[in-house]
Amino acid sequence: MRPARDLLKPELVVADGAMGTYYAQSGPGDSSTCEEANLLRPDVIRGIHLRYREAGARLLRTNTFAAVSLTGPGQPDKLRRLVSSGFELAADCAGADMFVAADIGPAYALDDEQALAGNTLAVEAFLSCGADLFLFETFADPKEFLPLCRLIRQKSPDAVIACSFALSPDGLTRKGIQLEQLASQMEQEPDIDIWGLNCGIGPTHLARQVARLGARGKPLSLMPNSGYPRMENQRLVYGSEPDYFAREVAGLRQDRVRILGGCCGTSPRHIAALSAALARTQMPPRPFAAQAAPAPARPAKPSATPLADRLARGQFTVVCELDPPRDSRIEPLLDAARDLKSSGIDLITLADSPMARVKMDSAAAAIRVYRETNLPVLPHLCCRDRNANALRASLLALHSEGIRQVLAVTGDAIPESDRGFVKPVFNLNSIGLLQLIGQMNQDQFAGDPILA
Structure with a gap:
């Protein structure tokens, strides 16, 4: 294997493609997961590693992306074995002119403390195997892996650390962080040597995001999906032909780009086509921005809502809670709101299906009350019934209607009698929702934030 520091030299390196989706398509067909195959089906x-090598890949990622999620908090010995075997398999298949990256993915199935503990154990296992190149890929927030980078730097100062983020087509991570903010942070982060984008989007959308980056900066790693998935015969299938993938990804080549490879849906055929396209022609590269687009400016002082203004002045504030109706008849709620306004109430707060009993959506009810009474409203926003995308969508709707305050609520548990039919979400808790709102206040709501 080549030493990882060679990856910092100005040359383009072709990485491998997907492991998980390719294993699902071409694997043994048993119930074992991809990472468990390190122990159960190493052959x-x-x-798979050898097929990627034959296709022209000169960087292999260890088959350990989901090892921490798979083993959970209670199987440290199994995690060590998965990591060690994953590294040994990749290293055995790598030639003298190849790199091996210790691959670590997010563990969103675990809580933050468990994920950090598991990833710390994985990092230590990789270091004991002699790993000198680490790749944190498909993450949504730098804070999820930066403590691990500090650990690596302390124990192996010469290691090369790369990270990669998954974006949606509109340039946001699943936690609502914009590409420009990621770029600004990664360029200034001393423990990150290479950063980039992978997963989430196909080559064309990734190219549009890359065009927003400056032409100068740290080396980049770009590994898009082959395309977008669809369901066929109850299996997830990714689109795009290898030639299309190769043409689009080869067009990403620039001085800054150090690694080109593939993520979900790609196969050795895609990497072979990419290797051939890079070797065959000097394709006209897509331009970067003349300079990196600046991150949205954070307002020096948030705009005050009537509630925030009253609280800041120390004024006594009278708040009344109304429950949205159990059916679609909203007139009684509006009549009650009008009566409260005439009584001098300062603000109405609207609950979000308390006790997990279904009532009208609190955001919709708040919008109607605010439209028809012009009385400040404070809708509750509950994490129990919405994933991060749905919470973000509700916040966008509220903001568009002029509502500038919400109450973040984790939510009551689903009653035991309903659990066979109703499933809780809890993608975030109230603290996570506050963080999401804070992020949106810097991005979509910059200069006109929502108070939470």
């Missing part, structure tokens, strides 16, 4: 994983 299959070795064969």
Whole structure:
């Protein structure tokens, strides 16, 4: 294997493609997961690594992306074995002119403390194997892996640390962080040597995001999906032909780009086509921005809502809570709101299906009350019934209607009698929702934030 520091030299390196989706398509067909195959079917994983090598890949990622999520907090010995075997398999398949990256993915199935503990154990296992190149990929927030980078830097100062983020087509991570903010932070982060984008989007959308970056900066790693998935015969299938993938990804080549490879849906055929396209022609590269687009400016002082203004002045504030109706008849709620306004109430707060009993959506009810009474409203926003995308959508709707305050609520548990039919979400808790709102206040709501 080549030493990881060679990856910092100005040359383009072709990485491998997907492991998980390719294993699902070409693996043994049993119930074992991709990472478990390191122990149960090492011949299959070795064969996949070798096929990528034959396709022209000069960087192999260890088959350990979901090892921490798979083992959870209670199987440290199994996690060590998965990591060690994953590294050994990739290293055995790598030639003298190749790199091996210790691959670590997010563990969103675990809580933050468990994920950090598991990833710390994985990092230590990789270091004990002699890993000198680490790749944190498909993350949504730098804070999820930066403590691990500090650990690596302390124990192996010469290690090369790369990270990669998954974006939606509109340039946001699943936690609502914009590409420009990621770029600004990664360029200034001393423990990150290479950063980039992978997963989430196909080559064309990734190219549009890359065009927003400056032409100068740290080396980049770009590994898009082959395309977008669809369901066929109850299986997730990714689109795009290898030639299309190769043409689009080869067009990403620039002085800054150090690694080009593939993520979900790609196969050795995609990497072979990419290697051939890069070797065959000097394709006209897509331009970067003349300079990196600045991150949205954070307002020096948030705009005051009537509630925030009253509280800041120390004024006594009278708040009344109304429950949205159990049906679609909202007139009684509006009549009550009008009566409260005439009584001198300062603000109405609207609950979000308390006790997990279904009532009208609190955001919709708040919008109607605010439209028809012009009385400040404070809708509750509950994490129990919405994932991060749905919470973000509700916040966008509220903001568009002039509502500038919400109450973040984790939510009551689903009653035991309903649990066979109703499933809780809890993608975030109230603290996570506050963080999401804070992020949106810097991005979509910059200069006109929502108070939470």
